[in-house]
Amino acid sequence: MAKIIAITACATGIAHTFMAASALEKFAQNSGHEIKVETQGSVGAKNALTEDDILNADVLIIAADTHVEMTRFEGKKYYET
DSSP states (O other), rough: OOOOEEEEEOOSSSSHHHHHHHHHHHHHHHHHHEEEEEEETEEEEOOOOOHHHHHHOSSSEEESOOOOOOGGGGTEEEOOO
């Protein structure tokens, strides 16, 4: 079992942000992994990742078509799409 953290974001931060979060959560659940997804949208960040979340995660997934600030993830393995 892997501990996954993710950030989803799109240009408007409405539909695709939350659709991507839902798909990642479903994948993790069906695969036996833990996941926490931070959504970054027009209303700001929801379900924000904590320092502990980041420290304890095995991998970070960035599913975004907008800029995601990566400084808090320095040294963390990640996959960006």
